[in-house]
Amino acid sequence: MRSYKQYCSVARALDVVGDRWNLLIVRELLLREPLRYTDLQFGLPGIATNLLADRLRELEAAGVVEREAAPPPVATTVFRLTDWGKALRPVVTELGAWGAMLMAGSAEGCEFRSHWLTFPLGNFFRDKEPGSPPVTIELRTGDEPMLMEVTEGAVEAHAGRAEHADLVLAGPPRTVLGVLVGAIPIEEAGAEGLTYEGDPEVLGRLEHLPVSPS
Amino acid sequence: MRSYKQYCSVARALDVVGDRWNLLIVRELLLREPLRYTDLQFGLPGIATNLLADRLRELEAAGVVEREAAPPPVATTVFRLTDWGKALRPVVTELGAWGAMLMAGSAEGCEFRSHWLTFPLGNFFRDKEPGSPPVTIELRTGDEPMLMEVTEGAVEAHAGRAEHADLVLAGPPRTVLGVLVGAIPIEEAGAEGLTYEGDPEVLGRLEHLPVSPS
DNA sequence: CAGCATCCGCTTTGATACTG
């Protein structure tokens, strides 16, 4: 990207990460460091391969990303964020919070990856009953199952499958998310493709933090 | 901008504000609402006039910006942020914080506007001695004088000139900023174009919050 | 003058094909 040539920290930040795709590359690395080139491609559907290569070079030159030759037996290059790159987490988090209300719109024609959920699930949910025993919710939507662990006031999300989940939600991403935030009552969600097993009452444990406008 | 077509709140946010210039337009409106078209042009040196018109239309259509016909005697259109647009403040603030360390680089060939300072001055400084009487610092750099009011633990910055400032700093933006953050001792700053009147001791009142890597 | 619209050359992006 051409520099804005403004002596302003916002403009200078955008000189580095304001280019198309750059903040999404950072999102991927924040979620699942370290990543191989092909993992990045999978998490960034729509990016042209030459662009990904260009961007990684630029971000490396700027000191946001590091390239590392992974030792055998893997024997491949992996990409990580530098410390400065990791400091972009609040930027990506705030952008995600601001864009949260856009998730209510249609997901028609959009790609989806399960691991994108770790950001919103971990940041914008709380456990309403910190004293109660932990609860596990398994989400089956997208390319891999995800787990939400509701424990001691907080919510943690990561990829994985549970031995015994208290609730399993399966269906299209928009419906699963709608049920979690309480926008779609679980009894009515069947019409939008949701199926579930387990105890729907555990959804009462989730508190969804307000989204903008704040 | 083309949509990323990803069902992810970060990607959807960037579909709206990820275009070149968009977040800088938001920066201007966060700093000095409401603004006329020509005021925006002045605060966004380098933008092509057709692009500014395009972007304002797009941001208006997306619900980020509002256009208002100002009543006589002004009789012109002014632009504001909607409530949702104002909710971008944390995004711009975090970007500015992340880019802060880039301000140490050369300002050669860069444009500068005094009001851009209100963001960093207000957000990344604190008053070290909340109990002491208020202190006023006048900054003469860029297109208009700015005032820093150091009061009761906080720092406020805005355009203006003081009746009687405790300290007046004049010089190139990079030098003035360097002196404020403590990177350049005020005695050595003369070599970089700084002149001052008043009591340099008041700089001791300023605490500069740490910048990334955090 | 404020607030654009048009035109034009250049750069960036996207899609696909190909390579060590």
Add this chain to the structure above:
DNA sequence: CAGTATCAAAGCGGATGCTG
């Protein structure tokens, strides 16, 4: 797996012209 190479299309920047 981790990229290059190629090329068409879209976006951007700069200049200029129009309209109330």
